[in-house]
Amino acid sequence: MDCFRTSLGNSWVYPTVILCLFGFFSMMRPSEPFLIPYLSGPSKNLTSTQITNEILPVWTYSYLVLLLPVFVLTDYVRYKPVIILQGLSFIITWLLLLFGQGVKAMQAVEFFYGMVTATEVAYYAYIYSVVSPEHYQKVSGYCRSITLVAYTAASVLAQLLVTLVNLSYFYLNVISMVSVSVAFLFSLFLPMPKKSLFFHAKSSTEVKEPPDVGTVVEDPHGTEVPGWKENPTSEKINVSGSLAHGQLSSPKPKHVALHVIVQWIRDLKECYSSRRLLYWSLWWAFSTAGFNQVLNYVQILWDYKAPSQDSSIYNGAVEAIATFGGAVAAFAVGYVKADWDLLGELALGIFSVVNAASLFLMHYTASIWACYAGYLVFKSSYMLLITIAVFQIAVNLSVERYALVFGVNTFIALVIQTILTIVIVDQGGLNLPVSIQFLAYGSYFAVIAGIFLMRSLYIICSAKCPQKARSPAASQNPDGPHSEEPRTSTSTKF
Numbered sequence: 001m002d003c004f005r006t007s008l009g010n011s012w013v014y015p016t017v018i019l020c021l022f023g024f025f026s027m028m029r030p031s032e033p034f035l036i037p038y039l040s041g042p043s044k045n046l047t048s049t050q051i052t053n054e055i056l057p058v059w060t061y062s063y064l065v066l067l068l069p070v071f072v073l074t075d076y077v078r079y080k081p082v083i084i085l086q087g088l089s090f091i092i093t094w095l096l097l098l099f100g101q102g103v104k105a106m107q108a109v110e111f112f113y114g115m116v117t118a119t120e121v122a123y124y125a126y127i128y129s130v131v132s133p134e135h136y137q138k139v140s141g142y143c144r145s146i147t148l149v150a151y152t153a154a155s156v157l158a159q160l161l162v163t164l165v166n167l168s169y170f171y172l173n174v175i176s177m178v179s180v181s182v183a184f185l186f187s188l189f190l191p192m193p194k195k196s197l198f199f200h201a202k203s204s205t206e207v208k209e210p211p212d213v214g215t216v217v218e219d220p221h222g223t224e225v226p227g228w229k230e231n232p233t234s235e236k237i238n239v240s241g242s243l244a245h246g247q248l249s250s251p252k253p254k255h256v257a258l259h260v261i262v263q264w265i266r267d268l269k270e271c272y273s274s275r276r277l278l279y280w281s282l283w284w285a286f287s288t289a290g291f292n293q294v295l296n297y298v299q300i301l302w303d304y305k306a307p308s309q310d311s312s313i314y315n316g317a318v319e320a321i322a323t324f325g326g327a328v329a330a331f332a333v334g335y336v337k338a339d340w341d342l343l344g345e346l347a348l349g350i351f352s353v354v355n356a357a358s359l360f361l362m363h364y365t366a367s368i369w370a371c372y373a374g375y376l377v378f379k380s381s382y383m384l385l386i387t388i389a390v391f392q393i394a395v396n397l398s399v400e401r402y403a404l405v406f407g408v409n410t411f412i413a414l415v416i417q418t419i420l421t422i423v424i425v426d427q428g429g430l431n432l433p434v435s436i437q438f439l440a441y442g443s444y445f446a447v448i449a450g451i452f453l454m455r456s457l458y459i460i461c462s463a464k465c466p467q468k469a470r471s472p473a474a475s476q477n478p479d480g481p482h483s484e485e486p487r488t489s490t491s492t493k494f
Helices: 002-009 013-027 032-040 048-076 080-099 102-118 120-130 133-163 169-187 253-272 275-305 315-333 340-364 368-394 399-425 434-469 472-476
Strands: none
Touching: 013 080, 013 120, 013 133, 013 169, 032 048, 032 133, 032 169, 032 275, 032 315, 048 080, 048 102, 048 120, 048 275, 048 399, 080 102, 080 120, 080 169, 102 120, 120 133, 120 399, 133 169, 133 315, 253 275, 253 399, 275 340, 275 368, 275 399, 275 434, 315 368, 340 368, 340 434, 368 399, 399 434
């Protein structure tokens, strides 16, 4: 048996199976869609004001504080210890949810859940350290798909248990506790990587150029860009000696950390010097901040529109449909034939309008069903949009540089989300009631939509106007002294 496991451990199959099992059980949490009814119900007896203004903001603050240290630690300790830490954080979170009482205990829940989300980076980065490049697409697809399946199945299971069996929300959390405990056990069986993307990258003499294989790229929420294939002739945003090719030039051990940090700064400076990547990253950061705010407080809005103590609620069904619809939208965009250089930001602008309209609907409607519908449209639109953004950012980046840009973009999104929380939600800020909050979030996405619609018009005009400006004389005498090099219709000035 040990020989069999050792044999599998040296291939991509064993770590993929274990990682997928960890991902499945860590996301199989049927209590998630009914968290707010559980907290406001007889088990915890917390008020909406306490949940909104004192408890939920702790997740945003802890996530922000933990993200950068965890990001650095994850690569330094080579992923597996951080995945184990995530499993432990899951268990502590649900122990507190089950047996903790009062505001302080629930704030501790949010802190440890901040640890859970901060350590998610290890789950998606682990595969790149134990799997060869030709298996990236396959393994990335498996690992992400299994989490989507688990979350959808958990939401459906929760709705069935609540609606048909009238199961208490407490026992939904018991099921979640058992599931995350199983996930923790699987994390112990993951093989320890021998290398990582940055601190333990192979030297240039050990690294071979990866073959031209399909690579699945994921967004902050794991949305895949299927079918994207790295173009060997495309110009990568890369430099000689970059970490993107694992070239650490064998620095002395005591200088490794400093060398890596300096290289990160150089890589980021070069990546963001591309205005195209910069603008798409800004959309990613601002939209993800708004998306996370909506997800964090939407259950409170649902409870406000239709109090869970007085009426039947369908949070689980809505989350299942929204996740499935978003996954389908994200998958489909990979097969849409479009000039994303020219029309990508127009799509961002148009669908940001859809997002803003959905949030305005959720604010103004008195119907819980219209509120549910608005959320379905909002989540599906965001997942489609973030897929386009991820594709545009990652298409000319190596895996290492994409991981770095992903981390920085996520951190910027958290900073923006923290500002939104302090200004809109926190007791020291405007302290808005949840119904007014969604008016603010709708206005926030309307501003994003306006900016990107104006920018998309500028891009389209910049691409078309040079063709119109060429005089007939110039076009008839292309070899004359005043002739110009023709520009392609997709050229863009930044």
